[in-house]
Amino acid sequence: MKTLSTAARFLPCRSPAKHPYKAGFQPFASDIYRIPYAYPYRHAAGTSAEDFARHLRDAFKRSVAPESVAAVLAEPVLGEGGFVVPPRDYFRLLQQICREHGILFIADEVQSGFGRTGKWFASEHFGIEPDVIATAKSLGGGMPIAAVTGRAEIMDAPGPGSLGGTFCAHPLSCAAALAVIETIEKESLLARSAAIGERFEKCARGWQKKWDLVGDVRGLGGMCAIELVRNAATREPADTETKQIARYCYEHGLITVTAGTFNNVIRILVPLVVTDEQFDEGLDVIEAALASVAEPGRAALSRA
Numbered sequence: 001m002k003t004l005s006t007a008a009r010f011l012p013c014r015s016p017a018k019h020p021y022k023a024g025f026q027p028f029a030s031d032i033y034r035i036p037y038a039y040p041y042r043h044a045a046g047t048s049a050e051d052f053a054r055h056l057r058d059a060f061k062r063s064v065a066p067e068s069v070a071a072v073l074a075e076p077v078l079g080e081g082g083f084v085v086p087p088r089d090y091f092r093l094l095q096q097i098c099r100e101h102g103i104l105f106i107a108d109e110v111q112s113g114f115g116r117t118g119k120w121f122a123s124e125h126f127g128i129e130p131d132v133i134a135t136a137k138s139l140g141g142g143m144p145i146a147a148v149t150g151r152a153e154i155m156d157a158p159g160p161g162s163l164g165g166t167f168c169a170h171p172l173s174c175a176a177a178l179a180v181i182e183t184i185e186k187e188s189l190l191a192r193s194a195a196i197g198e199r200f201e202k203c204a205r206g207w208q209k210k211w212d213l214v215g216d217v218r219g220l221g222g223m224c225a226i227e228l229v230r231n232a233a234t235r236e237p238a239d240t241e242t243k244q245i246a247r248y249c250y251e252h253g254l255i256t257v258t259a260g261t262f263n264n265v266i267r268i269l270v271p272l273v274v275t276d277e278q279f280d281e282g283l284d285v286i287e288a289a290l291a292s293v294a295e296p297g298r299a300a301l302s303r304a
């Protein structure tokens, strides 16, 4: 069976730091095909959800016949790829194409799932119901657990006992996951995630107005990011500057995580239990880091 993936890692990488993850891991399963992800900031203005979805139809003409495809797999919001948020209609169109051909649609919500985007699953933002969802990370709140959830007819197909693993249904991790779900509900962490996103966006839009270095501000709920560029018009990725900013943050007590095909994205994925004061403190450090790169002559922390 074959799988189509819309992960954006096929794009050429400028720096060896984030060399494509697959480098050096051959041999691979041969029947996996990749199509470009819907990355609005890196495509011509006005590129529509239909234009992006056409890549899938084209793949069915050029690369693989749809009747040979078992599933299309996509991250609803790119994680390592740079927190890219596709146009709202993109996944509805992809799923529609899948349905036309009887192909399963699988959402990889390992990074975007369990409250990160202000909803339980990022897929909900796009009005779709995937056939299968893969989750991990936030599901366990730090404990090692992953889950594959899907429609009963799919999940029951292998038959009892035919899926296994050393740590499957590990009791401690399962208890942790149940506690995570309960805590998200009890402490209204979905709303908190949305509020974190709003707080970040307000601040980051200010940075964007001040410095061309901040090319794009994007995200869903608490899963948000800035993409850094050397020039607002050409959008040349500012990878070295991103590294400098991450280092500045580290030296000033804040660990940031960079991402993106071009190593020029700083992603925000703070614990949803962060307080406003803690979050603002982190934002202050990022702002000072941006200032130190965009205006090297200027002194540090400027946010009140």
Ligand SMILES: Cc1ncc(COP(=O)(O)O)c(C=O)c1O
Residues within 6 Å of the ligand: 075, 079, 080, 108, 109, 110, 111, 112, 136, 137, 146
């Ligand atoms: C989107 C996405 N899918 C899958 C994985 C791998 O998940 P796991 O570590 O649970 O195998 C990761 C990162 O680890 C990820 O970010």
